[in-house]
Amino acid sequence: MTDDNSRETDERTMNYGKKHVNVYRTYATPLTGLREIPESEFTGKPNTLLGMEVRTQVEGEKFLPSFRDGDNSNVVATDSMKNFILHHAGDYDGATVEGFLHYVGSEFLDTYDQMEAVRMSADELQFDERPVPDGEGGFEPSDVVFRVSDNESAFGEYYLKREDGDVVIEDQRSGVTDIELVKVKDNSFVGYVQDEYTTLPERENRTLYIGLDIFWTYDDPETALGDDPEEYVPAEQVRDIAQVVFHEQDVNSIQDLVYQIGLRVLERFPQLAEVNFESRNQTWLGVRKDDLEGDAKVLREPPRPTGFQRFSMDHSDLEGEAE
Ligand SMILES: O=c1[nH]c(=O)c2[nH]c(=O)[nH]c2[nH]1
Structure with missing residues (x-):
């Protein structure tokens, strides 16, 4: 028999979190200033409608009692994590999915001491621009109407840890x-x-x-x-x-x-x-x-x-x- 307390948490899988957190942010910061490449017309996007399906997964030794003893005193409910993500979408002032994940992940680590590491990932929920008459015989993208797209989508992931009180990036994709x-x-x-x-x-x-x-x-x-x-x-x-x-x-x-x-x-x-x-x-x-x-x-x-x-x-x- 192994002694329950002798097993280090870094030897075991222990994490929990929330997935399928769909968040929609209107009038986020436009993405501009990208480098152009010969293969693409894409030079930026207004981020009038930024949608993401977010997943968060948190780790920390202090969560062991919740698994082992039914002691929830350090447990941040995954429902609260969902609310935390949604709330911070309003404060995010960047223009990328990855930037949002890093921002929310850092806020999690800054807010909850018991979280030692957090893995944030998201698939962007795409909305396509739609052409409408520009009043001069041509067409221009509507600035208010978008088509829900099920085409390919952007993915981002940050794995963040707290080290000596600072948030450090362990991994990114x-x-x-x-x-x-x-x-x-x-x-x-x-x-x-x-x-x-x-x-x-x-x-x-x-x-x-x-x-x-x-x-x-x-x-x-x-x-x-x-x-x-x-x-x-x-x-x-x-x-x-x-x-x-x-x-x-x-x-x-x-x-x-x-x-x-x-x-x-x-x-x-x-x-x-x-x-x-x-x-x-x-x-x-x-x-x-x-x-x-x-x-x-x-x-x-x-x-x-x-x-x-x-x-x-x-x-x-x-x-x-x-x-
Ligand atoms: O592009 C392909 N790679 C394969 O390895 C493979 N094998 C197969 O049956 N069809 C294909 N096509």
Whole structure:
């Protein structure tokens, strides 16, 4: 038998928190001053409507009695955490998801001594601008009406700890998730292992449908706050790089594609430490082709199971390319 009190909390998993905290902030600070890149029209956003689905997870030795003894004297109710996040959305004066997470996480650590570390993450809830007549025969984005979007969205995460009374960043991650792209031609998948288990025909020209999550870390995790917008990497620009590279390159696999996207992202953003990919193969299956003209095909949904790829890259991959 182990002695209950002898086990250090850092040896065990112990945390609790709240997820799916949806928060909507109108008239947040606009995101401006970003660096432009050739692959993207995105140069900023007004943040008239900033939506986030937030997750918070707190850690601390003082929470052990709540698990072990049913003693809630140090427990901040997760319902209160939700209220805390919502309240602070009103005080946040920055322009990025990551900045908000760092702000709220730091406020948690400053407010509650029993919290030793907090992991804050969020998916941005996207709203698209909609064109309305500008009164001069053209169109301009409405400044009050937005379309609810279920397209790809920005992701942010900060893992913060208290050290000698100060809040320090232990870990940080940014990303863009649930990108879905289809390229109707100029994709191949050939040259793979042919053995007694192989039934998939080689395809010189397939219609490739990918699901893609891209995550990145910075050399300096504070850069993700966006306080220096020239150095901030917006999810929209990374998304645009992915689609431009897909457009430009004839790739022989999703593996080949994510590598090419990674090279471009690292080339554009030297301030990044690492880029990570999680991709899913959602490629449709051909139903009719040979009797149709040109590149025309009829396709159908693929059956489960789904192929996936995971890959991480850093600037050493870029150096390899330059040689
Ligand atoms: O891009 C692909 N990579 C694979 O590894 C693979 N495997 C498969 O069956 N189809 C594909 N497509």
